[in-house]
Amino acid sequence: MRQSQLFTRTRKEAPKDEVSKNAQLLIRAGYIYKEMAGVYAFLPLGLRVFNKIVGVIREEMNDIGGQEVSLTAFQQKETWTPTNQWDDKEVDVWFKTQLKNGTELGLAVTHEAALTKLMKDFVSSYRSLPQYVYQFQTKFRNETRAKSGIMRCREFVMKDLYSFSRTQDEHNAFYEKAKQAYEQVFKRLGIGNQTYLTFASGGMFTKFSHEFQTVTDAGEDLIYVDENKKLAVNKEVLNDEVLKDLGIHRADLVEKKAVEVGNIFSLGTRFSDALELNFLDEKGVKKPVIMGSYGIGPARVMGTIVETLSDKDGIVWPEAVAPFKVHMIVVDSKDGSARAAADALYAALQKAGIETLYDDRDLRPGEKFADADLIGIPYRVVVSEKTIAAGKHEMKVRATGEVRSLAETELIDTLRE
């Protein structure tokens, strides 16, 4: 894409109503727009990043047998009354509204009850199980205090997968697979090293649930990390009994602030009992379906990446999520030769299928370099009189600052990898 056609613009200064690093950088670079507290729109660059993250998650969910759907944001009151969760005392973050005729509706806070109800139309025999169903859907939560930029919003998309199993063993086996898939997701998204499988409270059916916590000062949670075992315990469940269960020692633990980028937990039969999602087993015995729930918030992951990987000059995207792979800059020359060479290289990159943002704006080089650092695309390629004279292109790696001088074919091969 030619940058001259991008409608967004960078800013030198962060808006005064944002303190968090993720919001400041994402707004300055033109990735997001704040509609109101805890509600952000995604702009062209931001949506590209968001979709990259979604794509990685989708691949991993498909790999473990997930089937993608899209449920609704409106939900009926009746969906939630069986588990008593329509009650504002039980769930205090509802946005509720109604139809013209007075029928009450809720804007989805989450979807386990809605999907459980839906699955009743399709599940009645052991033959139709297990099933793994997921979606990327907007959740609405009337948080009393939205904060930390895009890390804790009132409207946000979540990937939520729900498992429907026949037996506890079958559930446990999938749960382990999901755990591994999540580790793979965070590794691919570039935050694997800072992200810990964390033991957290399990609710009423299991001793623990599992969170994926990424260490950052911007986090809201306190976790206790055992660096050797690559495990952590959420402060909410830290006690001697838990440590003994997990075979870890207090002396090995280091307290860290972290943000919950994913969580998985067993639901047991809470929803299947309440909503009567049952199946007949091989012997014709009626049994409730055993369920699990698995969530990741792509926007929160995006914010977490910015928090953990940016530097003083701006954002540093991992390749897997960057809006473009290459940011190509032309430093204009008097005779127009640099511009002509840059146009040609852009065409070659396009032809090679390399996602390129081409800074063809009529600006001085300093401003383009500063913008490139801020926007944070992994590879910067400069075309100027200097590079033309050298007969090679200049490529700079955003993350490391490494600069390489490459012939065009070498450059394209390197970027294709």
Place this chain on the structure above:
RNA sequence: CGGGGCGUGGUGUAACGGCUAACAUGCAUGACUUGGGAUCAUGUGACUCCGGGUUCGAAUCCCGGCGCCCCGACCA
């Protein structure tokens, strides 16, 4: 939901209760310039968040509302 802070051109800031609300940046036009946000010129752009009050006079003081940020609580 408790506590604290803050609302001034698009953005970031300034202005003792007193002159036409200032500066920077952005944007527009032109000149000059082209390897790290240059320089110059001329423009553009604000009912000082909203409503009330005090005062000869309010961006400034007082009351109410709304919005935003931070700390804490909450996060099924």
